[in-house]
Amino acid sequence: MEPRSPRDLDIAEALRRGDEAAFERMVLAWSTPMQRVALAYVHDEGLAADVVQETWLAVLEGIDGFEGKSSLRHWVYRILINHARTRFTKEARTVPMSSVLPGGEPAVEPSAFLPPDDPEWPGHWAAPPARWDQHPERCAESIETLRVIEAAIRGLPEAQAQVMVMRDIAQLSSEEVSGLLALSPGNQRVLLHRARARVRRALERYFGGEAP
Amino acid sequence: MTQRGIDCNELVEVVTEYLEGSMPAADRKRFDEHLEICEGCETYLAQYRQTIQLTGKLATADVGEPARGKLLAAFRGWKASRSG
Numbered sequence: 001m002e003p004r005s006p007r008d009l010d011i012a013e014a015l016r017r018g019d020e021a022a023f024e025r026m027v028l029a030w031s032t033p034m035q036r037v038a039l040a041y042v043h044d045e046g047l048a049a050d051v052v053q054e055t056w057l058a059v060l061e062g063i064d065g066f067e068g069k070s071s072l073r074h075w076v077y078r079i080l081i082n083h084a085r086t087r088f089t090k091e092a093r094t095v096p097m098s099s100v101l102p103g104g105e106p107a108v109e110p111s112a113f114l115p116p117d118d119p120e121w122p123g124h125w126a127a128p129p130a131r132w133d134q135h136p137e138r139c140a141e142s143i144e145t146l147r148v149i150e151a152a153i154r155g156l157p158e159a160q161a162q163v164m165v166m167r168d169i170a171q172l173s174s175e176e177v178s179g180l181l182a183l184s185p186g187n188q189r190v191l192l193h194r195a196r197a198r199v200r201r202a203l204e205r206y207f208g209g210e211a212p
Numbered sequence: 213m214t215q216r217g218i219d220c221n222e223l224v225e226v227v228t229e230y231l232e233g234s235m236p237a238a239d240r241k242r243f244d245e246h247l248e249i250c251e252g253c254e255t256y257l258a259q260y261r262q263t264i265q266l267t268g269k270l271a272t273a274d275v276g277e278p279a280r281g282k283l284l285a286a287f288r289g290w291k292a293s294r295s296g
Contacts (some may be wrong), residue, residue, distance in 0.1 A: 013244055018291040018294070018295075020284065020287055020288070021283075022293075023283075023287050024284065025238070027280065027283055031279070032270075032271055032272060033271045036270055046215075049279065053279065053283065055248075056283055056286070057286055060286070060287065060290045061290070064216075067294060106224075106225070107225055107227070107255070108221070108224045108256075109225045110221070113219075113221040122219065123221045123222065124219060124220045124221075124250070124252070125219060125220045125221030125250075125252035125253070127252075128251050128252035128255050129255050129256050129259060131255065132262070137264075140262065140266060145266060146266070146269060147222065148266050149263075149266060149270065150270065164267070168264050168267040168268055169267060169268060169270050169271045170271070171268070171271070174232060183232075189228055189229065189232060189234075192228055193225075193228035193229075194229070196228065196260065196263055196264065196267075197224075197260075199263050199267060200259055200260055200263040203259070203262075203263055203266070208280060
């Protein structure tokens with residue numbers, strides 16, 4: 001668990017005092033990543049928005065019980081995940097084994113590398129990965145790129161999506177995500193690795209000029 | 213990883229471990245040494261990092277006005293019910 005943060009206790013105390021500005025700041029800063037995590041469970045934007053609303057209400061209802069044993073973020077996301085699972089109960093199951101078996105999914109297609117019996121460079125790139133700035137109209141900083149990533153995340157196996165969204169969008173730590181999803185650190189890392197590799201491949205196809 | 217240098221097809225499988233900082237020092241050294249001489253892997257690592265960075269941008273967008281208004285109303289209601 002994350003060590004108790006004085007700042008978390010300050011925020012909790014502010015909420016208990018009825019500090020509306022503090023609540024508004026939290027809502028503004030956290031709601032979008034929370035929505036994305038909820039989406040990884042309920043797969044519907046409207047439902048995800050409902051889950052976030054419910055979560056904020058539950059945070060207020062339960063804030064007297066926050067003792068700072070975990071981080072505030074961890075505490076809020078545990079509430080969020082419980083609400084998301086309840087709203088979409090078919091997702092309330094354990095991580096499918098196929099997502100965590102080792103050796104199940106290479107990060108890059110094997111054909112991108114020279115074979116192990118190559119006389120000069122076994123296991124090396126057959127050609128370096130293409131750069132992502134070859135098509136000026138496909139700019140990394142554009143909204144379109146974010147849409148490509150969103151679509152790639154929607155297409156991920158559920159457990160991979162959950163881990164990647166929690167780590168790379170909600171910025172939860174690996175310990176927090178392992179705890180929230182009841183995963184070993186190793187399994188959490190495997191899921192994250194596969195998810196990021198898939199999203200990277202989607203970006204590679206997009207920057208290579210393929211239709212999004 | 214074995215005692216010999218790391219191959220590209222091995223490197224792409226341990227990138228996450230490397231970035232998490234959970235790689236043993238000796239393996240990390242082999243990883244870094246390979247990056248120095250391999251443009252392909254240097255490009256791959258940069259793209260992998262960029263994937264993470266771009267994904268992080270999905271965290272920021274405005275909360276819809278109707279949602280914010282409802283939440284603030286709920287907050288005021290909650291606050292009022294506590295001071296009763």
